[in-house]
Amino acid sequence: MQMKPYRIGTRGSPLALAQAYETRDRLMAAHGLPEDAFEIVVLSSKGDRITDRALSEIGGKGLFTEEIEEQLSGGQLDLAVHSSKDMATALPEGLGLVAFLEREDPRDAFISPVAQRLMDLPQNAVVGSSSLRRQALIRRLRPDIEVIIFRGQVDTRLRKLEAGEVHATLLAYAGLKRLGKQDIITDLFDPESFPPAPGQGAICIEARLDDTRVAELLAPIDHAETHSALLCERAFLGSLDGSCRTPIAGHARVFGDRMSFYGMILTPDGTVWHEVRSEGPTSDAEAMGLAAGAEARAKAGPGFFDSWA
C-alpha cells in the first residue's frame, strides 16, 4: 500500500532548502523510509519578497512563517522546517515547535576581505548587517563603526561584500556551514563578548500539537540537549517580549542534566547593556529562561524597552 507522503513546508532560500533536506534525510535514516515518503513543499513568504527594508520595520518574524503556518494549521502541510532563531515566541494556536535537531555551532562569524577581526577594522569602517543585535554588539565594541542595513539571502550579502559596499559583514556560522561556505569566515566571535541570538544554529520542526502521528515521526530526531537549551532561550526572549526592535542575545549550554544561561539586552547604539547569568537543572529550562528575562528587565529598569521604540 502506498502511504501518502509527509508534506514538509519550507521557504525557498538556499539555507531554508538545505535545512529542509537535512531534516528529511534524518527522518529517512531514523525510520528507514524511502525518499518518496516525503514531499518538500516550497512556499514563498512576505519576508522574502520584501528585501529592501529592515525586518524590524516591516513587521518582524511572523512575515516569514505566516503562509507556511496557515498551511500547517489547515492540514495541507504535516510539518515545517525553520531556523529557530527566526521563530516568533508566540506561535499560532494549535502549532508548536515539536522537535529540534542537534544544534550547530551557534557563534557569529566575521567575514571581511580587509581585516582579520572586528577589532582590526580601520577607524569608521562600514559593516553590513540587518540584525539589531549584531548592530548593537558591534557598536558596543567599536562605537566608531557605521552599521548599514544589509538584508537578503546569504549570497546577496556576500556579493555586496565582494563588490566593496562594506568592509565586513557578520553571519551565523551555522548558516554558512549548511551552505558549504564556512571557508570564507575570517573570525568567529566569542559567545561571551558577542553572544548569539536565542535559537541561533538550531533547526526546529513545527507541527500541529494534536498530530500524534507526526509527533512519533519526529521523536527520534529530537535532540534532548538542544531542546532544553531552546526552551530556555525562547522563554528568555518571550519574557522580554522579544519585539524585533530590541537587541537581545541569549545562549544556553547543556551539560548532562545541568545547564547554564547567559543573556544580554542592549540599546541599539550599544552604549548601555545588561547581562544575566544563571545555572540549574535542565528540567527547569523554561523557568530559568523566564527568570533570566525578569532579572534582565529588573536590571534595565522601567523605560528601557520603550526609550527608542
Ligand SMILES: NCc1[nH]cc(CCC(=O)O)c1CC(=O)O
Ligand atoms: N535571519 C536569517 C537567518 N536565520 C538563521 C540563520 C542562520 C542559521 C541558524 O542560525 O540556524 C540566518 C542567517 C544569519 O543570521 O546569518
